[in-house]
Amino acid sequence: MDDQGVGWIAAIIIGGIAGWLAEQFMHSNMGMIMNIVLGIIGAAVASFLFGLLGINLGGWLGYLIAGFIGACILIFAARMFSTRTT
Numbered sequence: 038m039d040d041q042g043v044g045w046i047a048a049i050i051i052g053g054i055a056g057w058l059a060e061q062f063m064h065s066n067m068g069m070i071m072n073i074v075l076g077i078i079g080a081a082v083a084s085f086l087f088g089l090l091g092i093n094l095g096g097w098l099g100y101l102i103a104g105f106i107g108a109c110i111l112i113f114a115a116r117m118f119s120t121r122t123t
Contacts, residue, residue: 048077048080048100051101052072052076052079052080053069053073054104055079055101055103055104055108056071056072056075056076056077056108058105059076059104059105060072062109063109063113072108075108076105076107078108078111079103079104079105079106079108079109082107083102083107083110084103084107086110087103
């Protein structure tokens with residue numbers, strides 16, 4: 038999400054919501070701080086992947102969608118990694 042009018046405070050709030058939604062969808066139990074981190078990093082991951090596909094999501098809603106999808110991808114990847122190491 039390069040320059041789409043989402044500041045740091047909005048990114049934290051939207052990232053928290055996106056992370057919480059992903060937590061509910063993926064049936065995981067993370068906590069508030071991890072939800073925020075997952076939402077923000079997830080938005081960066083998803084926007085990168087969408088960019089490779091030529092998809093551009095803009096604004097707050099786009100950041101929320103990208104954060105949700107990216108957070109789900111990160112939760113899935115963490116689960117795959119943790120099951121392979123045990």
